[in-house]
Amino acid sequence: MTDTENAAVDSSERPIRDEDGAIDSRLVEQVSQALQLSDLTTLRAVVADMHEADLGALIEALDALTEVDDTVREEILETLSAQTVAEGVRDLDTDDAVYILEDLDEADKQEVLDRLTPAERIVLQQGLDYPEDSAGRRMQSEILAVPAFWTVGQTIDHLRQTEDLPERFFEILVADPAHHFVGSVPLDRLLRTRRPVEIATLVEEDSRAVKATDDIEDVARLFQRYNLIAVPVIDEASRLVGVITVDDIVDVIEAAADDEIKQLGGVNADEELSDPVRQIARSRFSWLFVNLLTSFLAAAVMSLFEAQLSQVVALAILAPVVASQGGNAATQTMTVAVRALATQELGGWNLRRFFTREMIVGLINGVGFALITGLVAALWFGSQGLGVVIAIAMVVNLLAAAMAGVLIPVLLDRFGIDPAIASGTFVTTVTDVVGFFSFLGVATIWLAQA
Secondary structure: OOHHHHHHHHHHHOOOEOOOOOEOHHHHHHHHHHHHOOOHHHHHHHHOOOOHHHHHHHHHHOHHHHOOOHHHHHHHHHHOOHHHHHHHHHOOOHHHHHHHHOOOOHHHHHHHHHOOOHHHHHHHHHHHHOOOOEHHHHOEOOOOEEEOOOEHHHHHHHHHHOOOOOOOOOEEEEEOOOOEEEEEEEHHHHHOOOOOOEHHHOOOOOOOOEEOOOEHHHHHHHHHHHOOOEEEEEOOOOEEEEEEEHHHHHHHHHHHHHHHHHHHOOOOOOOOOOOOHHHHHHHHHHHHHHHHHHHHHHHHHHHOOHHHHHHOHHHHHHHHHHHHHHHHHHHHHHHHHHHHHHOOOOOOHHHHHHHHHHHHHHHHHHHHHHHHHHHHHHHHHOOHHHHHHHHHHHHHHHHHHHHHHHHHHHHHHHOOOOHHHHHHHHHHHHHHHHHHHHHHHHHHHHHHHO
């Protein structure tokens, strides 16, 4: 019997709900593991005969559904009815519900929204209406706000008596009668203060809020800079509309880092492990094609020195060493530059300082590797002149690598092109062309004098 058949048998014998009416924890764990492994076969076998109400409760219980690859989540949602999805998202935090719904096409999304109550639909539609990479898309609409004239005692009593509080919160937001944001009070400060004290006296002076239209990566940098746990979200009229917590920001930071790593390698930022072969091949083809064109440019430079290459075989053997070393050095500099641009740390005087530093590093490493490669080439081919040629070329190319590694990402960024995507191809082209040209050019002079 196969693993899939075993899973189906186990699920049929296992109760779907426990004695309290909640979804059985063992079933949740089994489905969660299938999601994490992108095992759609087992997943379908486990949930095939479940009632829509049970499927909705299962979706609500699964944090993993917001963590799996987009491709897997889309396939799962496509197999579920609109009623099931509606049951599942109904009791989720709004940020998680919006995250699930935003992957649906417009027709399916509207069908799910139509099956919710007007109040639920308005809240989710508000989140979906904000731009994709905005704070409004990531915010949780469930907020806890009290008026400034309340006392500590009134606030604590309110917390104890209200049933529909946010599942987890770290501070009390303070708003005026028109629901404009006034400030916030940390829970520890609230609990250390006597009951008769007014909330207005506890509001932190440096309370920060972000606009719903702010870019989410800018919000993430705000969290990093000020070590925030949560930050309120306001609309254009400064009215409270939600809150963003640090757990959501961690996801944003991880996603941004993941995108940068993929793009530096010329891979589409949206590529997932679960994507089909045809889709991956098509997305990678474009940058491989650009790399092919730039490789022909480097080859064209070598063809200019065809006569010299035919005279001295050593030149053909050693030329790739110079180009490769320059490419590796440029990639190191480019990686630091792209990361600094992404975090907005590179600009003005800092750019000049960084450029100077990288040029000095390029010179030091160039001289070091010039001595090593020059000595190896001289001993290998028994020619001191050839050792000098490759030494000079190594210094020139590592200086060019440092220059290209800084200037190309900066220039691309100035022209509004993502440097993480395009820098690698152009930087490698520069180091190949300069490496071949410097090495073979100096070799030509050396051969003419020999």
